[in-house]
Amino acid sequence: MSIGANVKTDVVAIADLVAGAAVLDLRVLAGRDGLDRAIAAPRIQKPGLALSGWPEQLHEGRVQVLGGTEIDYLGAIKPEARRIGVDTILSSRPACVIVCRGLDAPAELVARCDATKVPLLCTRAVTADVIVEITAWLTDQLAPHTEVHGVLLDVLGIGILVHGKSGIGKSETALDLVVRGHRLVADDVAHLWQRGNAIIGTGAGVIRHHMEIRGIGIINIKDLFGVSAVRETKKVELLVELVEWLEGAEYDRLGVDDHTTELLGVAIPSLRLPVRPGRNIATLIEVAARNQLLKAAGHHSAREFQARLGEVLAAARGASRRTEVRPEPAPAARDAVE
Secondary structure, three states, rough: OEEEOOOEEEEHHHHHHHHHHHHHHOOHHHHHHOOOEEEEEOOOOOHHHHOOOOOOOOOOOEEEEEEEHHHHHHHHOHHHHHHHHHHHHHHHHOOOEEEOOOOOOHHHHHHHHHHHOOOEEOOOHHHHHHHHHHHHHHHHHHOOOEEEEEEEEEEEEEEEEEEEEEOOOOOHHHHHHHOOOOEEEEEEEEEEEEOOOOEEEEOOHHHOOEEEEEOEEEEEEEHHHHHEOOOOEOOOOOOEEEEEEEOOOOOOOOOOOEEEEEEOEEEEEEEEEEEOOOOOHHHHHHHHHHHHHHHOOOOOOOHHHHHHHHHHHHHHHHHHHHHHHHOOOHHHHHHHHH
16 A cells, blocks of 8 residues: 655756755855756765866766865866866766855856856855755755645654545644644645655645644644644654544454555555544554554564463463373272272
8 A cells, every 4th residue: 555646756956956055055156047957866976086087987967066175186287187177077067066165266167167057156164064965955855755635743753644534533633632742743734755765744835833623724833832832844654544434344453463554665654543433533643653662662562462362372272181181090009099
């Protein structure tokens, strides 16, 4: 089973990087006409040997980063060699070139970036920080993502995505959990993306931190319950599907088998909770979160109970066999009795 089948992958332009990676305070030095160039991959490159005219390691559509070593090298070599190095970098058609540590870019690089419409950016951040920050930002931006109709909560540190058909009580259950001290991440629409082998979720746009309660209307959880009642993002660790209770339907009563649901290609633990009058769904979800914490710690209650039950039944069967098979008295003992 899978949910969130409408998987998307965004195209990230250099203009998006300049606006999104605000912590780096990127400034455009040249190549403004190329700010719509797309970034092909989140991996950053340092040109290295390419500055000497060796282009083999360069890949098209990557962000090229020049640190102190590269700028010092370009400044130390002859103009002709510098021109060859700059042309070698730009011949790979990079997404952009970033000069770190607030260093002055060589005039040849500025001129060639303007001519080839390759954005040349500058930041005061050190090279290592630039690589880490841009890699993390691009990894999220270029990751497969989707939107799911449901509620995402942080319950006892476990990210739980509650989904089900409209009107089944997802928002009311989430509100009950918030009142108990748990935290809301998203209501109605959860925006999800893949980060490695994890799925991260957040609220969608303007409705973030808001909740729709039928009969009351739109409420702002952050304003009503304070900043401690919400959080911006959370890893999805458990999927809970709310379904209507149907007489005669089979529901899991033991919990021995673990079920998973595929979300953006990642298998997430999941369970189905039937809803009917008298069942406190918020309490059940809270218990499910505690049970998930136990499983993560290596304690599977249902399987441990099954193992103990098996031991008790095996012991009972052994005792029964010993009672049924009684040894025949020895001849001497039999004669003494007679």
